[in-house]
Amino acid sequence: MFSVRSDLPLRRDIANRFVVWLVMVLVFMSALAVTVNSYVDVLLDDWNRSVTGTLTVQIPVSDAGDKAAQASAAKVLDVLKRHPAVAKANLVPRAKLTELLKPWLGEGDAVSDLPLPALVDVQLGDDSPSAIAAITASVKTASPSAVIDDHRVWLARVMGLAKGFSAVALAIMILVTAALGLTIIFATRASLAEFATVIEILHVVGAKDGYVAGQFARRALIQAILGGLAGLILYAPALGLIAWLASRVDPEVLPHATLPLAHWLALAALPFVAGGIAMVTAHITVRRTLASKI
Amino acid sequence: MSLLRKKAQAFTGDSVSLTGVGLSYDGGPEIFSNVTAAIPQRSFHFLTGPSGAGKTSLLSLMYLAKRPSRGTLTLFGEDVTQASRNRLAILRRHLGVVFQDFRLLDHMTTFDNVALPLRIAGIGEAVVQRNVSELLNWVGLADYMTALPAVLSGGQKQRVAIARAVVNRPKLILADEPTGNVDDAIAERLMQLFVELNKLGASIIFATHNQSLVARYPFPRLHLDGSAVSILPPLSTARTES
Numbered sequence: 001m002f003s004v005r006s007d008l009p010l011r012r013d014i015a016n017r018f019v020v021w022l023v024m025v026l027v028f029m030s031a032l033a034v035t036v037n038s039y040v041d042v043l044l045d046d047w048n049r050s051v052t053g054t055l056t057v058q059i060p061v062s063d064a065g066d067k068a069a070q071a072s073a074a075k076v077l078d079v080l081k082r083h084p085a086v087a088k089a090n091l092v093p094r095a096k097l098t099e100l101l102k103p104w105l106g107e108g109d110a111v112s113d114l115p116l117p118a119l120v121d122v123q124l125g126d127d128s129p130s131a132i133a134a135i136t137a138s139v140k141t142a143s144p145s146a147v148i149d150d151h152r153v154w155l156a157r158v159m160g161l162a163k164g165f166s167a168v169a170l171a172i173m174i175l176v177t178a179a180l181g182l183t184i185i186f187a188t189r190a191s192l193a194e195f196a197t198v199i200e201i202l203h204v205v206g207a208k209d210g211y212v213a214g215q216f217a218r219r220a221l222i223q224a225i226l227g228g229l230a231g232l233i234l235y236a237p238a239l240g241l242i243a244w245l246a247s248r249v250d251p252e253v254l255p256h257a258t259l260p261l262a263h264w265l266a267l268a269a270l271p272f273v274a275g276g277i278a279m280v281t282a283h284i285t286v287r288r289t290l291a292s293k294i
Numbered sequence: 295m296s297l298l299r300k301k302a303q304a305f306t307g308d309s310v311s312l313t314g315v316g317l318s319y320d321g322g323p324e325i326f327s328n329v330t331a332a333i334p335q336r337s338f339h340f341l342t343g344p345s346g347a348g349k350t351s352l353l354s355l356m357y358l359a360k361r362p363s364r365g366t367l368t369l370f371g372e373d374v375t376q377a378s379r380n381r382l383a384i385l386r387r388h389l390g391v392v393f394q395d396f397r398l399l400d401h402m403t404t405f406d407n408v409a410l411p412l413r414i415a416g417i418g419e420a421v422v423q424r425n426v427s428e429l430l431n432w433v434g435l436a437d438y439m440t441a442l443p444a445v446l447s448g449g450q451k452q453r454v455a456i457a458r459a460v461v462n463r464p465k466l467i468l469a470d471e472p473t474g475n476v477d478d479a480i481a482e483r484l485m486q487l488f489v490e491l492n493k494l495g496a497s498i499i500f501a502t503h504n505q506s507l508v509a510r511y512p513f514p515r516l517h518l519d520g521s522a523v524s525i526l527p528p529l530s531t532a533r534t535e536s
Binding site for chain 1: 357359379380383384386387391397399400401402410411414415458462
């Protein structure tokens with residue numbers, strides 16, 4: 001049976017009350033880092049899925065006028081539709097283009113009068129590099145000024161940004177773990193000094209170092225879990241505020257994402273991970289300190 | 295006291311034996327440098343000597359809180375000079391220690407203080423309840439089981455400390471000025487407890503500077519003076535009643 005009896009007088013202990021507060025702040029920070037990381041992951045996954053297997057062909061506004069541009073676009077569309085590697089090719093309607101530009105340029109005559117390139121949205125049946133090269137060659141023959149974008153450069157850069165976010169989140173987790181470990185080490189040493197007489201008595205009546213270490217470890221575990229739960233309680237309104245602020249931003253600029261179950265499980269695990277780290281650190285600290293005596 | 299009578303002496307030889315033992319703190323000057331003495335089983339010795347002669351240090355060697363800086367220390371026939379910390383902890387469970395300043399855990403009740411050695415040794419709670427109650431009865435504190443040490447008198451605290459020291463049925467009881475903080479009448483009562491424990495089979499080393507107490511009991515004296523130790527005959531020739 002798990003005993004809650006402790007041989008250490010808890011109420012007098014200041015160093016370890018500080019642990020609860022510190023773990024609260026650390027878990028709060030970790031929760032935010034995990035959330036940013038998860039959000040960026042979901043976003044990228046979304047973008048990645050929506051652009052894989054697609055091409056955009058752009059036929060720039062021609063000096064020869066709208067008519068020439070439209071003829072050129074029709075020709076490109078025809079070539080694409082007949083190409084074996086292409087599953088589907090559609091001319092993006094002008095209304096959709098102005099819609100896409102709306103968040104950036106607004107509405108009105110300035111936008112509707114703007115000369116816009118023709119855009120062809122292509123779904124690929126075969127997205128191998130050789131198929132893309134063949135399509136590119138055909139399109140160039142039909143309209144030498146056409147620009148083909150397979151999104152790879154764009155995607156690579158966004159992926160780079162995402163990896164940056166992940167690295168920062170990982171760095172925060174490492175720093176937080178180090179801060180937790182150091183805090184536990186110093187708090188445990190402070191209590192060891194504070195309770196030197198109690199520990200001496202425990203030794204005199206036959207306690208092994210492992211028993212004494214267990215007393216400190218169990219307390220560190222409980223305090224870190226309490227602090228961690230407090231950190232999550234603090235995190236909830238912070239997440240709510242950010243989610244509300246994000247919901248007011250146009251989804252074309254900042255897509256709304258649903259965070260996966262794994263994210264919430266990871267968050268829920270944070271207090272217990274902190275508890276485990278605190279427990280092991282306290283145990284090792286006590287054993288090392290005691291072993292250096294007599 | 296049936297509880298204390300049960301334990302058979304499962305070793306041969308002396309309870310404690312010291313051979314050429316010296317002790318210094320952190321490489322400083324030696325408090326004593328060449329102590330040789332043997333404390334037989336079931337014996338009772340006063341530990342006497344002027345203040346600062348090292349009585350407390352000698353006892354702390356015996357209850358394994360310190361290691362000798364030289365020489366050999368044997369406890370219950372086992373050389374403990376190089377024993378591991380875990381082994382020392384196990385050996386301490388066969389010792390009872392009583393201090394002048396009681397050293398009770400102030401946040402624990404009388405009962406929990408006495409139960410501590412048993413619980414640390416992993417004894418089941420049913421046995422703990424039975425043995426601790428019996429012992430508190432024996433020292434006359436059955437009515438104070440749930441009291442915290444702060445509300446007890448000096449004599450009562452020392453009886454709790456004695457109960458804690460003997461709850462593991464120790465083969466050797468080390469007492470460091472146990473009557474130093476109580477008046478003479480209470481000192482006499484405490485002394486009776488130690489005499490009874492000795493009759494029940496434990497060897498006892500009783501450090502004191504109370505000459506009148508030493509003069510009233512027929513026990514030999516382990517006398518520490520300068521850096522030497524000698525065993526002196528009892529001051530009293532009176533016999534303790536059986």
